[in-house]
Amino acid sequence: MLSKNTVKFIKTLHQKKYRNLEQKFFLEGEKSVLEVMDSDFKIELLLATDQFMESNEETMQSYRGELLNVTQKQLESVGQFQSNDSALAVVCMKPNHYFDQPQDELVIALDDVRDPGNLGTIIRIADWYGIKHLLFSEQTAEFYNPKVIQASMGSFTRVKFYYGDLAKVFAQWECPVYGAYLDGENIHQLDQVNPGILLMGNESKGISEELAPMVTNKLTIPGSGNAESLNVAIATAILCDNFSRLGV
Amino acid sequence: MLSKNTVKFIKTLHQKKYRNLEQKFFLEGEKSVLEVMDSDFKIELLLATDQFMESNEETMQSYRGELLNVTQKQLESVGQFQSNDSALAVVCMKPNHYFDQPQDELVIALDDVRDPGNLGTIIRIADWYGIKHLLFSEQTAEFYNPKVIQASMGSFTRVKFYYGDLAKVFAQWECPVYGAYLDGENIHQLDQVNPGILLMGNESKGISEELAPMVTNKLTIPGSGNAESLNVAIATAILCDNFSRLGV
Incomplete structure (x- = not known):
């Protein structure tokens, strides 16, 4: 049974x-819940409808x-989704661990990317291109934000x-730092790139003054239209695609 | 003075x-208002703070x-922005006009892209790459939605x-229809593309059964990671970038 205390929690x-x-977060919807069940995250509590349990018998x-069997109405009353007929999981956060410079891999670094939707989209892009390591400035959106x-x-x-x-990390790592600017090298004309850091700036201010001098390669996405700029997640995707084309 | 009736309207x-x-919509914030003032859209009413008027004297x-001088507090009470110290415009919609097939241009077609944020982002991407024409299925998000x-x-x-x-339009136009699939031709291996239609599908269902047979070229964005798919705006951006590289 779903107690009042659990709802409140x-x-x-x-x-x-x-x-x-609490060092815990929650996520909801069939896809996210199944992905977290298939990961090394520790699930504290799972709320699941009959439907979810029936269609995912093996996983269950x-x-x-801990498992609570709930109704769709109960799920919707505790989560953020307007409609959720499957499941919600309360999951333990992982501690914030520094990692050493990965070899032969591109690392994405975000300099105060504030919008949770942008951060989530960039994580999905990273995963599409097989990028496993991300660096975030302290002011970047919170990884565990439900959005x-x-x-x-x-x-x-x-x-x-x-x-x-980020400045400290960049100073320690010996690798190129690629940054997106409006006056950099045309990415369609690159014929070689090396593994390193792809640095993306804040939605309105771009790359900060502190980090700008550490950028070793300024890159530009060529456009022939009139938009002044691209959304940061869009720019990240295009850069990753161009790097992937060159084998990085 | 800002009347109760105007607020209500x-x-x-x-x-x-x-x-x-009403065949009218509104937009807010300095950048959007300045862009619409610089366009061929007809502005019905402009609400502007002293600050906006002072920093945009020439435009004003x-x-x-019609112009109403308002306070930041008044702006925030009528708009959607939590914070708006500049302006809000009420603007006349343009009628829904069919256009003939543009020559030597890529056209983006959206098959039930429902999320307003995705639609707005795709419009920004189109404008970045100089794509001037967009086709929307009836169920695609509303162009004039504030988001x-x-x-x-x-x-x-x-x-x-x-x-x-869209099916009717595709049947009339004689051009390739490019669609993004998980099992199409690797876009990094294309050495030529022709102007035509880039068709993007719904966020969860992809390209509809009705339109799928009209796709002449199935394309795939190669990824080496584990994400199952990319967000539709992200995929649009990557495809446009690859087309632009080939001169389309």
Whole structure:
């Protein structure tokens, strides 16, 4: 049975403050829940409808955590989705771990990307292109924000990330730092790139003054129209696609 | 002075039903308002703060429509933005005009793209790559939805669009129809493309059964990771970038 206390607890996880306090977050919808069940994240509590349990019998059989059988109405009352007839999971956060410079891999670094939808979309793009490591400045949106988790479409389970001082990390790592600018080298004319860091800036301010001097390669996405700029997730995708074409 | 009736009128424009009835929509924020003032859209009413008028003196001098000087607080009470210290415009819609097949140009067609943020972002991408014509199925998100206008970042003023039966249009036009699939030709291996239609499908269902047989060229964005798919706006951007590289 879904107790009042459990309802109250899950509702507190809608707020960042309580997520941090509890070191737990929640996610909802069949796809995200199945992805997290198939990952190394620890699930604290699973709320699932009859329908979810029936259509995912095998997955449910190997699930060992706490389970509450709930109705669609109950799910919708605790989550953020307007409509959810499947499941919601309360999951333990992973600690913020620094990682060493990966060899022969592109790493995406985000300099104050604030919009949770953009962050989630960038995580999904990273996962599409097989990029496993992400660096986030302290002011970048929170990885465990429900909108980030939702936009990542399960890809959040497959990336490693570290929140910290990007300038310090860049100073320690010996590799090129690629940054998107309006006056850089045309990415369609690159004939070689090396693994390194792809640095993407804030939605309105771009790459910060502190990090700009650390960019070793300024890149530009050529456009022939009149839009002044591209959304940061869109630009990330186009750059990743151009890197992938060159084997990085 | 901002009358109660004007407040009430603008608030009705938050709803699609009233936008259609009045054939008017609204947009807010300095960038969008300046872009629409610089376009061939007819502005019905402009609400502007002292700050907006002072920092855009020249633009204001050539503005001939109705103007109301308002406070930031008043702007925020009628619009959707949490914070708006500049302006809000009520603008006349353009009629839904069919256009003939443009020559030597790529046209983007959207088959039931439902999310307003995706539609606005795709309009911005089109404008970046100089794509001027867009075709929308009837079930595609509404062009004048405030979220579409906002996500397009002013680019909505520079594209032509037509809502209608895509199958009929495709049957009339003689050109290739490119569609994104998971099992198509690798876009990194294309060495030539011709102007035509780039068809993008619904967020969850992809390209509809009705239109799928009309796709002449199935394309695939190669990925080496584990994400099952890409967001539709992201895929549109990557495809446009690959077409632009080949001169289309």
